[in-house]
Amino acid sequence: MPVHPNDPFLVLGVPRDADTATIKQAYFALVRAHPPERDPVQFKRIRAAYEQLRDPQRRVETTMQLLRPWQAATRQRRTPRPDTQVHAADVLMAATLLSDLGHTDWREHYRKVEP
Amino acid sequence: MPRRSSAQPATHTPETLRDDGWRAFQAARYDTAVQIWEALPTRDPALKAALAEAYFRAAVAFRKATSEQTRGSYLERALELCPGDPTYRYHLAMHHHRTGNLAAARTLYEQLVADHAPWAGLPELLALLALQQDPHTDLALLPGSTPALCARLAPVQSLLVGSPPAIATPANGAAPLWAALARVAAHHPNAYASLAALELAPQLVGLQHYYLGVAALQQQEYELALHHWTQIPADDRFSLPGLPTNLVHVLVQQLGSLHAQQQLDTAGQLALHVSRLNLAHATLDTLLVETLDAAAHHAAQQQQWDDAITYWTAARTIIARRSTLGSPRTLLHNLALAHEARAALRPAGAAASDWLAAAELWRTMARTRPRSTNAPTAGYDAAAWTWIRRRAITCYQHANATQQAVDVYRQLVRANPTNTEVRMELVDALRVNDQDGAAINELERILAIDPDHIEALLQLAQYDLEDYGWRPDWQHLQRLFALNPADELHRRRIVQLTVQKTYAMQRIGYSEEALHLLQQGQQFEPQSYLFPLLIARIQIDQHRYDLARTLLQRALDLSTTHHYAYVAVIECWVVMDDLQRAHEIWQHAEQLLDEPQRVAFYMDLGHMLIAHSQPPIPFQMHSSYAHGISPHPELLELARRAFAAARALRPNNALLLLKVASELVPVDTELALEYAHAADALAPDDPSTMIMIGLLLGLRNADREARQILRRAEKLAREQHAPDLARYAAQIRAQIGTGMLRVSVQMALFSDFADDDDEFDADLPDF
Numbered sequence: 095m096p097v098h099p100n101d102p103f104l105v106l107g108v109p110r111d112a113d114t115a116t117i118k119q120a121y122f123a124l125v126r127a128h129p130p131e132r133d134p135v136q137f138k139r140i141r142a143a144y145e146q147l148r149d150p151q152r153r154v155e156t157t158m159q160l161l162r163p164w165q166a167a168t169r170q171r172r173t174p175r176p177d178t179q180v181h182a183a184d185v186l187m188a189a190t191l192l193s194d195l196g197h198t199d200w201r202e203h204y205r206k207v208e209p
Numbered sequence: 210m211p212r213r214s215s216a217q218p219a220t221h222t223p224e225t226l227r228d229d230g231w232r233a234f235q236a237a238r239y240d241t242a243v244q245i246w247e248a249l250p251t252r253d254p255a256l257k258a259a260l261a262e263a264y265f266r267a268a269v270a271f272r273k274a275t276s277e278q279t280r281g282s283y284l285e286r287a288l289e290l291c292p293g294d295p296t297y298r299y300h301l302a303m304h305h306h307r308t309g310n311l312a313a314a315r316t317l318y319e320q321l322v323a324d325h326a327p328w329a330g331l332p333e334l335l336a337l338l339a340l341q342q343d344p345h346t347d348l349a350l351l352p353g354s355t356p357a358l359c360a361r362l363a364p365v366q367s368l369l370v371g372s373p374p375a376i377a378t379p380a381n382g383a384a385p386l387w388a389a390l391a392r393v394a395a396h397h398p399n400a401y402a403s404l405a406a407l408e409l410a411p412q413l414v415g416l417q418h419y420y421l422g423v424a425a426l427q428q429q430e431y432e433l434a435l436h437h438w439t440q441i442p443a444d445d446r447f448s449l450p451g452l453p454t455n456l457v458h459v460l461v462q463q464l465g466s467l468h469a470q471q472q473l474d475t476a477g478q479l480a481l482h483v484s485r486l487n488l489a490h491a492t493l494d495t496l497l498v499e500t501l502d503a504a505a506h507h508a509a510q511q512q513q514w515d516d517a518i519t520y521w522t523a524a525r526t527i528i529a530r531r532s533t534l535g536s537p538r539t540l541l542h543n544l545a546l547a548h549e550a551r552a553a554l555r556p557a558g559a560a561a562s563d564w565l566a567a568a569e570l571w572r573t574m575a576r577t578r579p580r581s582t583n584a585p586t587a588g589y590d591a592a593a594w595t596w597i598r599r600r601a602i603t604c605y606q607h608a609n610a611t612q613q614a615v616d617v618y619r620q621l622v623r624a625n626p627t628n629t630e631v632r633m634e635l636v637d638a639l640r641v642n643d644q645d646g647a648a649i650n651e652l653e654r655i656l657a658i659d660p661d662h663i664e665a666l667l668q669l670a671q672y673d674l675e676d677y678g679w680r681p682d683w684q685h686l687q688r689l690f691a692l693n694p695a696d697e698l699h700r701r702r703i704v705q706l707t708v709q710k711t712y713a714m715q716r717i718g719y720s721e722e723a724l725h726l727l728q729q730g731q732q733f734e735p736q737s738y739l740f741p742l743l744i745a746r747i748q749i750d751q752h753r754y755d756l757a758r759t760l761l762q763r764a765l766d767l768s769t770t771h772h773y774a775y776v777a778v779i780e781c782w783v784v785m786d787d788l789q790r791a792h793e794i795w796q797h798a799e800q801l802l803d804e805p806q807r808v809a810f811y812m813d814l815g816h817m818l819i820a821h822s823q824p825p826i827p828f829q830m831h832s833s834y835a836h837g838i839s840p841h842p843e844l845l846e847l848a849r850r851a852f853a854a855a856r857a858l859r860p861n862n863a864l865l866l867l868k869v870a871s872e873l874v875p876v877d878t879e880l881a882l883e884y885a886h887a888a889d890a891l892a893p894d895d896p897s898t899m900i901m902i903g904l905l906l907g908l909r910n911a912d913r914e915a916r917q918i919l920r921r922a923e924k925l926a927r928e929q930h931a932p933d934l935a936r937y938a939a940q941i942r943a944q945i946g947t948g949m950l951r952v953s954v955q956m957a958l959f960s961d962f963a964d965d966d967d968e969f970d971a972d973l974p975d976f
Contacts, residue, residue, distance in 0.1 A: 110588075125805065131861070150592070150697055150698050150701060151592075151698060151701070154592045154593060154596050154698070155596065157593075158542075158593060158596045158597070158600070159546065161506060161509060161542075161543050161546060162539045162542055162543060162588065163502065163503075163506065163539070164498060164499065164502040164524070164539045164540060164543075165535075165539070166495045166498070166499065166534060166535060167533065167534055167535030167536075173457065173458060173461045173492070174454045174457055174458055174492065175454075175458065176426055176454065176455050176458040176459075177423075177450075177451035177454045177455055178393075178396065178423050178426060178427050178451075178455075179394065179451065180368055180390050180391075180393055180394040180420065180423075181448075181449075181450050181451060182344065182368070182369045183448050183450060184416055184419070184420075184447055184448070184449060184450075185365060185368045185369055185387075185390065186337065186340070186341055186365075186369070187416070187447050187448070188383075188386065188413060188416055188447075189337055189362075189365050189383070190337060191410075191412045191413060192382075192383050192410075192413075193330055193333050193334055193337060194303065194328065194330035194331075194333075194334055195303055195306060195307055195334065195337075196412060197330075200269040200270075200300070203265075203269070203296050203300070204262070204265075204266060205258075205262050205265075205296070207234075207255070207258050207259040207262045208255060208259070
């Protein structure tokens with residue numbers, strides 16, 4: 095989704111890595127389909143999109159101000175099966191916490207001393 | 210064991226130290242008491258016992274603040290001081306048990322049981338330890354075992370060995386918990402209800418929530434499962450090995466469902482919460498980043514930049530802790546743009562923090578550029594990296610922190626003195642901070658490190674264009690020619706710099722040097738009409754017309770689609786006073802250019818012909834339009850024809866008609882007025898058109914009518930909130946009936962030169 099309201103690549107119907115010739119071709123095809131006398135609003139959009147992309151420097155400026163989708167480094171991904179077992183480690187931990195090992199206040203074990 | 214301290218104040222005696230230690234002991238500063246008493250050279254039994262007790266209490270009193278290792282050493286020292294003490298032995302055994310030293314713990318437990326130690330929990334601890342070592346242990350055979358103990362731990366053992374509990378357990382103590390977990394293990398439909406009904410101690414809440422989630426998952430209640438898992442405290446002690454797997458499984462279902470329903474806000478909030486759990490699972494982390502990114506994009510589309518920033522920041526945090534997810538580049542990119550977008554919506558003061566954040570993000574992103582030029586950087590070429598670098602500076606500028614940018618980059622340069630990229634960043638920062646002298650020095654330093662640094666040479670060549678480019682300095686351009694860089698953008702900039710520089714050089718009389726540069730420069734755009742055209746112009750200047758003709762033909766051969774090429778070539782023939790050839794090229798252009806191009810062609814042609822039809826103003830600066838001009842009514846007629854042809858193609862375009870009127874103002878006010886009225890008919894109540902009509906009427910001495918219409922134009926402009934136009938209308942009205950009107954118009958014609966770049970870059974139709 096672009097920061098700019100009209101993604102010029104979408105307007106011209108070309109991919110973001112399209113070369114200059116492809117962009118130009120797309121532009122002229124769209125201008126023929128939407129000439130200014132018949133469709134002035136669309137013509138202006140098409141023209142504006144082409145202006146942003148035809149010049150290499152402006153193209154960099156435009157492209158760099160478009161948001162990009164993040165892609166994971168690797169495509170490989172498996173959805174793990176659910177683990178619905180009751181784990182021994184959890185049972186032992188619970189039993190441990192319920193025993194003296196889970197007790198935290200040992201003042202009853204303090205011995206009276208006099209130095 | 211703590212070291213005996215020898216650093217004691219000379220004034221302290223053993224008695225006072227003993228008392229100091231006792232005071233610390235009474236104040237529960239057991240570590241201090243230990244330190245003081247350990248340092249005493251001798252200890253009587255009472256002190257020994259007190260010291261042992263201090264160690265013991267230091268071990269057990271502040272569990273969270275003391276490391277397990279320290280605790281263990283304290284307990285061992287306590288036992289060393291009071292061997293055989295059952296309390297200390299018990300706690301040491303528990304310490305070993307807690308830290309996984311089961312063999313040592315078991316030995317101590319069994320000793321304590323054999324010695325009939327009084328603690329009721331002791332046999333249970335031994336039994337638990339035995340189950341940890343072997344879940345199939347016969348509990349009845351353990352020292353200290355009782356039937357009650359066996360009954361109490363039977364369900365635990367059942368769970369550990371994976372068989373359902375066979376014993377009907379009393380509903381007290383922990384029995385309901387084991388029963389509920391047994392139901393979970395058996396996938397019993399009542400598992401959830403029985404576990405939910407329990408009121409457990411705080412330390413078991415995490416466990417309860419986890420298995421409530423598991424029970425819900427068993428019934429495919431994904432939302433309920435997630436609800437419970439997100440309630441697990443972040444610092445929960447349970448390892449819950451199944452949690453990451455289950456979270457991923459359920460999140461995949463939930464997030465997939467939310468995506469399908471386009472509920473990206475909900476998906477984003479969920480992912481945000483789960484990300485804070487920091488479960489460190491590769492598949493989960495990938496899914497979280499994807500979800501956060503999608504939610505951020507959705508928020509950005511709604512212009513909800515706060516949310517977008519929150520989501521991308523969370524995604525970035527995940528990637529930072531897991532390098533296998535790939536580069537953070539895209540997230541940094543989006544985050545920087547989001548900060549910029551938010552800054553644009555805020556008042557200046559509040560926006561500064563966003564601009565600074567964006568600057569830092571662009572700088573961080575610049576650091577992700579691979580050092581090797583061959584390393585792939587998907588979606589980011591050299592031009593993109595340059596843009597990123599400069600964008601950081603722009604953001605500092607917006608934050609009014611250009612000096613801060615300079616300071617930051619100076620520090621980086623000091624840390625990396627041979628790194629030319631960092632030095633280029635400093636150059637950018639210096640330029641926006643208006644320190645051009647320092648920027649030039651820095652560029653020279655870059656060249657000292659790398660004499661072939663293209664960007665530095667380009668920027669220095671740009672500086673050579675200062676003072677209208679008249680400085681006779683073109684060594685940087687020549688160095689660029691010699692290096693002949695392959696990058697398209699670099700080559701384009703070299704072409705632009707060459708055109709600008711040679712244009713200026715020609716004007717001040719360095720024609721041969723300009724010619725030489727152009728001949729070298731054409732290697733960068735050999736298929737462009739530009740260089741043969743510019744060289745032809747110089748040849749015309751030098752009256753070498755035969756050479757010029759050959760070059761003009763070459764320019765034509767290279768320029769089938771550039772309308773302005775035809776205009777420029779026709780201009781050369783006009784200057785050489787060969788109108789027939791000019792006609793031929795005109796007709797040739799009409800055949801080759803398509804309609805949008807033809808409109809622009811006619812307009813630019815008309816403009817050029819009008820300029821050449823007029824005598825030069827004395828003492829006016831020389832220009833290509835003014836060179837060799839003499840009064841020429843035929844050119845004027847050709848200009849009228851060109852404009853008529855443009856009008857025929859765009860009869861209903863008011864803007865075009867107005868433009869033609871403005872072109873004709875200095876030379877044919879009658880025709881100009883006709884065009885202006887036609888524009889007015891198509892688009893009435895346009896202040897610009899009315900100003901034009903008023904001006905023309907004034908030039909034709911219809912002063913009263915002119916003032917009336919200009920007054921109306923001024924009023925309309927104010928109503929349309931165009932104060933500049935209103936002021937202009939008033940200014941023209943004030944000049945009606947005075948000589949200033951004509952002078953203003955005449956000056957406007959000869960100052961109306963196309964910008965050097967636009968002149969050769971205008972290949973698009975304007976109308």
